Structures are given as C-alpha cells and as structure tokens.
Amino acid sequence: MNFSKKLNNGKFIITAEIAPPRGIDTDKILKGIYPLKEYVDAFNITDNQRSMVRASSVVMSKVLLDNGFEPICQFTGRDRNRIGLQSDILGAGIFGIKNILVMTGDFPTLGDEQGAKPVFDVDSLQILKMVKLLQEGKLINGKELNGKPKFNIGAVFNPFAGPEHLQIAKLNKKVELGAKFIQTQPVYDIKTAKYAHEIIEQSGAVPIIGLLPINSLKMANFIKKLNPHSVPDSFLEKLSKAKDPYSYGWEYALNLAQSVTEFGRGIHFMLVGKTEDLAQFIDYLKNDSPYNHKF
Amino acid sequence: MVVVKLKPFNEILKILNDYIRITVIGCEIGSGRCMQGGLREAKELAQFLKNNGKEIVDVLTLGGTCIVEKVKKISFKDTDVIVSLACGAGTQVISEEINKPVITGVSTLFIGSDSHKEVFKEYCIACGDCIISTTGSICPIARCPKSLRYGPCGGAINKMCEVNNNTECVWFTIDKKLNDIGKYFSFPEIDFSDYSFSNHPRRFKNEL
Structure with a gap:
C-alpha cells in the first residue's frame, strides 16, 4: 500500500529523511536507502536543509521516483520567490512527484552561505495557499494553468515553539489551506510525542512524529542548544555514561518509535542511521509487534 | 530615526587622500541622536583630520541635512571636499545641491529607536x-x-x-x-x- 493510500485509510505511516548530494553522485544515497525500500512509505527530500547547499530537491525526488522510491519533495520559501516556487512546484508536478512538504525555511545565517540574500517572499502559509491555487488550476495571479498538479501536501509543527496558541492557530491554518499530513520536529519523550499527536489530530491532519536518533553527546548538545527542553536530562545522563552512545541513542529512538505505534499515526526518521537495522526494526513493527495490525 | 554608524576615522582619512581643505557636516536628526554623526562627532573627526595634516574650513550642522532648502543656503567656498556624517539621504541631498565632492563618514544602518541608549533597534523597514x-x-x-x-x-x-x-x-x-x-x-x-x-x-x- 502506498503513502497516499495510507494517508487516507488510517494505516500507520513510516517516513524517513534524506538530503540530496552535495554534488551530482546520487548512487551512494540510493544504495544507502535500498534496504529500506519495502519498509519506508516515503522519503522526505530536503530543500537545502539548514541553509546548506545541496542538489535540487525536485531533481532528487525525480531520481528516487525513477528508482522505485516514493519521494516527499520539500519546498521552502528561503531561496525562491513566488515566481520560482510556482515554477518548481509545477515542475514537480510534471515529474510525477505526488507528495510535497512545505515550510518557511531556516534563515541563511544558520547555514554555510551566511552572506546569501534571504528571500522569504512567501512563508509556509502562503506557499500552501499557492499550492491550493495551483491545484485549482490557477497561478497566484489568476492565470489559468494548462494542466493542473495534484499533490498530497504536508507541513510541519514544532511542539517546543511558542507562543503556543499562535503555533496551534498557525497549524490549524496550514490544515485549512490543504496540509493533509504534519511532520514534527524531533521529539525525545513520549509525553511530547502524545501532545504533538493530539494537537495535530485535532487540526484534522495526519500526525507524523519526528524522531532524530542521537548518536553522540556532541549531537545531543547540538540538539539541546537548538531546543533546550527537547532532550530529557535522564537521557543525557545515560548517554554520557553509555559505552556505545551511538547504540544507546539508536535504541532510545526505536523504543520511542514503538511507543508511538501504540497511539500514533506515523513516525518520521530524520536520520536513517544503519539502514539494515532500521529495516529490521520496521519489519518487527509490521509483523511481530503488538501493534502490527495498524500497518 | 535613521540609525547610522560612524566609519573608522582612518578609513575616512584614506578616502580624503587627494583633498586638503575640508568641511565636516554633522546631522542632528538621526546621526546626532545616535551619537555617531552629530556636531560633536563632526568636531572630533575634524580634530583628527587636522592632526593628520588636513585643513578644516568649517565644522557645522544644519539640524536636518535632508532638508533641501537648508542645504541650498550654505556656501562651501574654499572647501575642496565635504565630509558628511548625515545618513545616506542627507549626504545625497548635499551632493545633489552642491557642486563639490562629497564623501560620507558613516554607513546608514536602519530606521530604529533611540530608546535603548546604547542599543539601537531596527523598528521599520519602510515596506510601504x-x-x-x-x-x-x-x-x-x-x-x-x-x-x-x-x-x-x-x-x-x-x-x-x-x-x-x-x-x-x-x-x-x-x-x-x-x-x-x-x-x-x-x-x-x-x-x-x-x-x-x-x-x-x-x-x-x-x-x-
């Protein structure tokens, strides 16, 4: 069953995230994710994530499609104005890309081209409205399209950001403008995962809980710096004492993933890690776990 | 107010390489309020230039430099070059109205507040x-x-x-x-x- 069907019929969804290459060699990435082919429903293809230059998300999505993977093509408002975005979203439609994920985008000074001119002509809500219009067969300026695209549209939600009521209002607006699924920023405890799940479910979209396995103390501190309340102290303490921090962080994320299968609708691995291990874990979830009926 | 930042005096001196007789203009509206280019800073700059071999013809302020009528009334005779500490707008008004070389001694930063004494904050980008x-x-x-x-x-x-x-x-x-x-x-x-x-x-x- 494909991603699209699962979105509509309530089945549990597993997505994972990959970045296009810094260069033109896509083989290494394809080989890397090959073990996940039958296990991950769709792969997010990031759009110059964290303002770091990579190959085009649209082109990489097409490469995935050509190789039998289901892509979710990410679009941000950081690097293209409404002319460029409409053009590239139509381009994604021409390529047969069925899923897109829309966000405002990180600021350039957080990345590796700090002197770049930030665009932000349109934010996440405006891009969603843009896509809505394109799907209705019109450009923003009202001109009729010759052939209209159709996408499963996703957006994002950060349960740690505030002010809370404005974040929730904005989330609701995203759903009102056509977002069918919402992926979250990485969470590291079940309470936050449940909170995010409930808020998103109330908005009417399918919640897909973000998980970013932490593989070192350095990475944990980086995440903590970005989002001080996201990583529980108890986790940090155990991680710092672990003989093999990579395995500890990995197991922790998998345990959390399994907990989400109890109440949730989906999980999103923001780092695929050892793909064989991940494939094995998903195989367990789908076949032998107590919640296998949800898949 | 328009917030400006005074350029390092050495940098200003370098641009003035070809000139001897200099008039320095401060502006009290934005540059003066943020203590980067009012009459006080104009005098400091003039003293620095004098110490470095330049001849100071005049140091003055028009209050607001971007007011064309005020600029028109000034005669800059005996001056080789005008150093303006006004914002980008004020400096350009001088350049348009006076047939002399004009150089700026500041970089114009933004439209902001002066309510924080030492920290000036951008409050408006004049989006229209x-x-x-x-x-x-x-x-x-x-x-x-x-x-x-x-x-x-x-x-x-x-x-x-x-x-x-x-x-x-x-x-x-x-x-x-x-x-x-x-x-x-x-x-x-x-x-x-x-x-x-x-x-x-x-x-x-x-x-x-």
Whole structure:
C-alpha cells in the first residue's frame, strides 16, 4: 500500500529523511536507502536543509521516483520567490512527484552561505495557499494553468515553539489551506510525542512524529542548544555514561518509535542511521509487534 | 530615526587622500541622536583630520541635512571636499545641491529607536504597506528576520528568536502587547504581500 493510500485509510505511516548530494553522485544515497525500500512509505527530500547547499530537491525526488522510491519533495520559501516556487512546484508536478512538504525555511545565517540574500517572499502559509491555487488550476495571479498538479501536501509543527496558541492557530491554518499530513520536529519523550499527536489530530491532519536518533553527546548538545527542553536530562545522563552512545541513542529512538505505534499515526526518521537495522526494526513493527495490525 | 554608524576615522582619512581643505557636516536628526554623526562627532573627526595634516574650513550642522532648502543656503567656498556624517539621504541631498565632492563618514544602518541608549533597534523597514495596527503596533516585517506576518515560525524557542538568540521573538512581543491591551492576534485571510510598494528607488508625490 502506498503513502497516499495510507494517508487516507488510517494505516500507520513510516517516513524517513534524506538530503540530496552535495554534488551530482546520487548512487551512494540510493544504495544507502535500498534496504529500506519495502519498509519506508516515503522519503522526505530536503530543500537545502539548514541553509546548506545541496542538489535540487525536485531533481532528487525525480531520481528516487525513477528508482522505485516514493519521494516527499520539500519546498521552502528561503531561496525562491513566488515566481520560482510556482515554477518548481509545477515542475514537480510534471515529474510525477505526488507528495510535497512545505515550510518557511531556516534563515541563511544558520547555514554555510551566511552572506546569501534571504528571500522569504512567501512563508509556509502562503506557499500552501499557492499550492491550493495551483491545484485549482490557477497561478497566484489568476492565470489559468494548462494542466493542473495534484499533490498530497504536508507541513510541519514544532511542539517546543511558542507562543503556543499562535503555533496551534498557525497549524490549524496550514490544515485549512490543504496540509493533509504534519511532520514534527524531533521529539525525545513520549509525553511530547502524545501532545504533538493530539494537537495535530485535532487540526484534522495526519500526525507524523519526528524522531532524530542521537548518536553522540556532541549531537545531543547540538540538539539541546537548538531546543533546550527537547532532550530529557535522564537521557543525557545515560548517554554520557553509555559505552556505545551511538547504540544507546539508536535504541532510545526505536523504543520511542514503538511507543508511538501504540497511539500514533506515523513516525518520521530524520536520520536513517544503519539502514539494515532500521529495516529490521520496521519489519518487527509490521509483523511481530503488538501493534502490527495498524500497518 | 535613521540609525547610522560612524566609519573608522582612518578609513575616512584614506578616502580624503587627494583633498586638503575640508568641511565636516554633522546631522542632528538621526546621526546626532545616535551619537555617531552629530556636531560633536563632526568636531572630533575634524580634530583628527587636522592632526593628520588636513585643513578644516568649517565644522557645522544644519539640524536636518535632508532638508533641501537648508542645504541650498550654505556656501562651501574654499572647501575642496565635504565630509558628511548625515545618513545616506542627507549626504545625497548635499551632493545633489552642491557642486563639490562629497564623501560620507558613516554607513546608514536602519530606521530604529533611540530608546535603548546604547542599543539601537531596527523598528521599520519602510515596506510601504504598514500592517502594525493589527499587531499591537509592533512590526513583524522589520523585527522578524523572515518578516513573517502570519505568526511565528517554529524556531521561537524559549521566547527567543532562533536567528538572533539574544533577541526576543517579535511574535512573543506582539502577543504580550496584545494580551496587555486586552486584544489577541486573529489570523487574517492569508494573502500575498505586494513587494512592489518597496521596489526602489521610490517616489512619493504629496497631493495634500
């Protein structure tokens, strides 16, 4: 069953995230994710994530499609104005890309081209409205399209950001403008995962809980710096004492993933890690776990 | 007010290489208020230039330098070059009105406040389509790095902006202000901003 069907019929969804290459060699990435082919429903293809230059998300999505993977093509408002975005979203439609994920985008000074001119002509809500219009067969300026695209549209939600009521209002607006699924920023405890799940479910979209396995103390501190309340102290303490921090962080994320299968609708691995291990874990979830009926 | 930053005196001296007789103009409106280019700084600069072999013809201020009538009244005879500490607008007015070389001694930064003594904050980017009546008269276009007009991004953690993490996210500032005055931000219908209002160079014809 494909991603699209699962979105509509309530089945549990597993997505994972990959970045296009810094260069033109896509083989290494394809080989890397090959073990996940039958296990991950769709792969997010990031759009110059964290303002770091990579190959085009649209082109990489097409490469995935050509190789039998289901892509979710990410679009941000950081690097293209409404002319460029409409053009590239139509381009994604021409390529047969069925899923897109829309966000405002990180600021350039957080990345590796700090002197770049930030665009932000349109934010996440405006891009969603843009896509809505394109799907209705019109450009923003009202001109009729010759052939209209159709996408499963996703957006994002950060349960740690505030002010809370404005974040929730904005989330609701995203759903009102056509977002069918919402992926979250990485969470590291079940309470936050449940909170995010409930808020998103109330908005009417399918919640897909973000998980970013932490593989070192350095990475944990980086995440903590970005989002001080996201990583529980108890986790940090155990991680710092672990003989093999990579395995500890990995197991922790998998345990959390399994907990989400109890109440949730989906999980999103923001780092695929050892793909064989991940494939094995998903195989367990789908076949032998107590919640296998949800898949 | 327009906030400016005084250039290092050595840098100014370098540009003045070919000139001997110099007039220094300060401006009291923006440059003076932020203590970067008023009469006081003009005098300091003049003294520095004098110490470095230049001849100072005059040090003056017109109050506001961007007022054309005031600039027209000044004669700059015996002056080889005018050093202006006014903002980009004021300096260009001098250049347009006076047939002498004009160089700037400041970089113009932004439209901001002088209510914080040492820290000047950008409050307005002159977008040409003011929306602040709906946001507690606090501008998210100028004060959010992404100019988000429809609520905060997902980077507003612990009330702070993820881009400048020593700065409060303006959507928290707006939310608090609206709360304090018994109002709340209601999402308007999402529309596309008209950036043609701020395509430069802009002109405004006063039809009153």
